[in-house]
Amino acid sequence: MQYFGGKQRISKSLSQYLNGQLKDNQPFVDLFCGSCNVISKINDNRLKIANDKHKYLMKMWKELQNGYELPNEISEEEYQYIKNHKEEDMCLTGFVGFGCSFAGKWFGGYARNKKGDNYCLRSKKSTMNKSKKMKTVVFCNEDYKDVKIPEGSMVYCDIPYLNTTQYCSREVGKFDHNEFYQWVRDNCSKYEIYVSEYECNKPEDFEIVWKTSSRKSIRDKNNTAVETVEVLLKYKN
Ligand SMILES: C[S@@+](CC[C@H](N)C(=O)[O-])C[C@H]1O[C@@H](n2cnc3c(N)ncnc32)[C@H](O)[C@@H]1O
Numbered sequence: 465m466q467y468f469g470g471k472q473r474i475s476k477s478l479s480q481y482l483n484g485q486l487k488d489n490q491p492f493v494d495l496f497c498g499s500c501n502v503i504s505k506i507n508d509n510r511l512k513i514a515n516d517k518h519k520y521l522m523k524m525w526k527e528l529q530n531g532y533e534l535p536n537e538i539s540e541e542e543y544q545y546i547k548n549h550k551e552e553d554m555c556l557t558g559f560v561g562f563g564c565s566f567a568g569k570w571f572g573g574y575a576r577n578k579k580g581d582n583y584c585l586r587s588k589k590s591t592m593n594k595s596k597k598m599k600t601v602v603f604c605n606e607d608y609k610d611v612k613i614p615e616g617s618m619v620y621c622d623i624p625y626l627n628t629t630q631y632c633s634r635e636v637g638k639f640d641h642n643e644f645y646q647w648v649r650d651n652c653s654k655y656e657i658y659v660s661e662y663e664c665n666k667p668e669d670f671e672i673v674w675k676t677s678s679r680k681s682i683r684d685k686n687n688t689a690v691e692t693v694e695v696l697l698k699y700k701n
Contacts, residue, residue, distance in 0.1 A: 563587030
């Protein structure tokens with residue numbers, strides 16, 4: 465499933481790094497799991513918790529664990545109907561809202577191309593593949609500050625990037641980066657916390673422990689396109 469802001473492209477090397485840092489049986493928490501690109505690649509034999517504030521998305525992951533069958537096709541009319549009746553089948557809404565939308569943006573327009581590719585089927589396959597690897601994952605639908613995290617856990621935080629388009633604000637609210645970094649400082653003695661960000665957004669008191677170049681570019685203050693480097697940050701306590 466394409467997911468705007470998802471870690472699809474770098475999730476293999478990122479999860480390899482995290483797997484290498486994990487201790488035996490150490491619980492793993494993906495606090496902003498989105499389309500679960502990372503947690504679905506984390507080694508088993510531990511408690512794994514996936515959280516996201518997006519209620520439709522988390523309903524989808526939970527229902528898939530219970531055997532929900534996703535559709536092979538969604539017409540544009542069905543897409544519009546689901547968009548206007550989100551509560552009728554929240555699992556389907558979660559899937560269609562991202563998986564059948566342009567660039568994986570929450571109801572950002574019915575995905576199509578000139579070749580007539582079936583985006584729904586493609587999304588279904590990738591979503592089901594991930595779901596099969598997450599049979600024992602505990603899914604939560606909370607604000608990150610309210611998740612009950614076992615002490616000693618590794619906590620991976622793929623927050624919405626600073627200074628980029630905020631999406632799904634109706635579903636998840638506006639993200640307060642200062643409040644989040646303070647939460648990391650306050651909790652770093654209880655959990656081993658890693659934060660994904662662009663290198664240019666790194667707070668002074670955090671250090672880079674892993675990085676990879678990104679093919680994406682963002683606009684700086686002068687509206688010039690600059691190459692982005694995706695990094696993993698840890699608080700220098
Ligand atoms: C960058 S995306 C995560 C992408 C994910 N790692 C992937 O590869 O698909 C950030 C996620 O944070 C979630 N989110 C935003 N604010 C949140 C909050 N206060 N608490 C929990 N989740 C939140 C959004 O719904 C979104 O799925």
